[in-house]
Amino acid sequence: MYLFLDLVVTISVMTLVALGLAIILGLMNVINLAHAGLMAVGVYGVIALQREGFGFWSAVALSTAFSAVLGAVMEWLVIRRLYGRTLDDTILATWGLSLILVQSVSLIFGRSTLALDVPVPGGVEVLGVPYSAYRLLLVVFTVVLVLAMGATMRFTRLGLKVRMVMSNEPLARGIGINTNRVRQVTFIVGAALSALAGALLGPTQGITPNYGSGLLAPAFLAVLMSGKTLPGVLIACAILGLTQAAVTVFLNPVIASVMVVVVAVVILRIKPEGLVWQKS
């Protein structure tokens, strides 16, 4: 039973981390390696605000909002100059942004490992076994976020515009959609989601400035595997999460993280377009 719950939590965490990357890649065709830096900003924002006396949840909200502003600045200074450039260029530039963010965090907070108190301590009994309440809350959070994102894409005006820009950008611009604005909003939302993921995962592990990097690789690969669709992200995270959980049980976590990458690379060779296709 624990195994099952661990699996669900692993998949949720991966999805949570992948969401921010997914919308930025899906819509803007930018592989945002600054994701790792934004996650660090998100979690250290919470640490700083808690030191000022804020509660956990309000700190998470404020930290996410701060990252959204940061995302707007990054988009304005750098990202908008990368549209239409090759993927290796965007990888380098966003990795540079990530270094800047991570090093800024190190300059301010130092390199030692910090910890956040779990805001919802204790466990609850699920399916007959006691389990960490906060981890289960993370699952709920992920489900809510995914549903909200899906609903936004499908039912709102913004979602419609986003889908139009995704499927044919010049045409969308031609009928009067401000595609630059749509991209800007997308990047800001993506950056906020990255920071939110970073902040929410804070209480579950030791926090160092590099803390997003370990989670970046699987999330990045999951997004590439997703075929740029929300269900694709879920399927990819399920496959990689399953691999991670299974290998961790039988061997060890380090080998598991290696296996996740190997599985993703093999799947990407068999299905270069991703697991789920856009209906054209």
Add this chain to the structure above:
Amino acid sequence: MAEELKSPVRRILLAAAGAALVLALIFAPDMAGEYRTLLLAQALIYAIAAISLDVVWGYTGIPDLGHAVWFGTGALAVALITGEVDASGMIMQTSTSPFAYIGAAAVGTIAAALLAAVVGWYACTRKASSFYIAIVGLALAFIAQPLYTQFPAITGGEQGLFGFKYDAISTRAWYYIILGVTAVVLAVSIVLVRSDFGTLMRAVRDNEKRARYIGFNVEHVKIAVYAFGAAISGLAGALFGSMFGVVSAPLFGFLFATEMLVWVALGGRSTIIGPFIGAIGLSLVGSELNASFPTQWAFLVGVLFVVVVVFIPDGLLPPLTAPLRRLLLGRGASLSAGSRTLQVDESGWALPTQGQPVIAARNVEFSYGALKVLRGVDLDILGGELLCIVGPNGAGKSTFIEVVTDASYSLKGEVTFATDRDGASHGRLEPDAATRAGIIRKFQIPQIFSSLTVAEHLLLAGLNGRWPSVWRRTHAVKINKPAADLFAATGLAGKENVRAPFLAHGLKQGLDIAMAVNGRPKVLLLDEPTAGLTTNERGVVGEVLREIAGLGITVVLIEHDLDFVERVADRVAVLHGGRVLETGSPAQIRASEAVKSAYIGQAGAATDKEPAGHA
């Protein structure tokens, strides 16, 4: 004239700058202390890695995000061969023989090359996107580091291995050894990128598809370059290991790999010298700053990444040298690259028997998903004829040519080629193999290589898929008679050394057709070669095509301009609704009622009654 007069001045200036750099490098150990000499040696080792990355990434366009992995492999090989590791991952004893180190460096180089060849072979496939190899490299760099720490008995685990350096010689001697190797690598790389093979590398970078359609197995080229780059990076790693006696997980890691990319990007991609200087400069500054302000330095590296990629994508070297070059050579000098001449080769080549079918298509059916494009095409293309395929838009003309010349499409029906003189036949081939077999295509929109000159295009096309020399640079490019005629007729003469993007549209079309012809085709398949040309240019192209057919080369044209068809064609095939509606002489086709109604739409109505997608 201006170029001839002024280029010695430029050469002298460049030579002076080069000599100053060389002298500085030679006398550096006398001026710098022991510690600085070590740092300089390290910078040179990094420069070797940067040069190799430039060959792979800058010249061939393969984004090798795992270039550090090969470096680490070289260093680890030296540690394992020259040192004895105990169970806890400590080096207990090291070899004292210099030959052990030389052998270890060779093994490290070869191991890195083999590893990269396997990775390249796995990652470079026709189906996978050309970016897949970047993902694989990124993945390698991501997993190499954690994996490294998992095997302490071999790799020393978290701490890595240390204390296996070759210390029988002084730092000064080490410095000169490394300087020597750097000079050799630099020279080899410059010769390589200036050679005909270097031209092929740029062609693959600029337009992979076109490189394939002039007969090159693009995957093999990429794998070879990838493995070569890895070998040099492995050699750099082996030098690093031998001199400093350290290997640890970060040498394999993504951070180091990205640093290499920045050396190359900062110096200037595809310049060789730029990455060389970039690596030396950045690693010297880096080791000074890193010692006292590690965090601030990493921050600066991040800023540098962003600034270089976003604001100076060409790197520092081209903007620095361009004004100098403009000053010395005058404006527009950068448009011409080198001076190649064309040499007409009068010899012909073996052609299939005239009048016999060279391509026979039987009941060919093909669908794009649910859209059925070809509904049973029966067509014989005869040796030496000039066949025009006409038909309304959407009739399946281009699709027919596409799927018949590319075996990677799966279709129903049968296609046989009898292009050999002895009449031996074969089925469909992959595009590069088809070109090598003499079945050569030209696309509707001119496909050119953006960094190659006109002569370089013809040089590569003339090789028909054979690999060019990796050291020789051809100055007199061989061009066959019909290609030369086409060249002259379309007004390309005198533009041999102009880079192709600077040609007018009509000249690009002319160059594209000349490339196809220079590959010694037995069957030439041209998709609307006159699209976008003036009436005058059309006339010229038409005459040359007649001449080519007159030589016995089979020419297949897709055409919309029926007047043009009437003037040039021996035979016309009308494609409509995915079937051959009629074949015959231009006059017969013009008179045909069926064809008229097809264009107007009545015969179309008949075929449209069939349910679409009913396969």
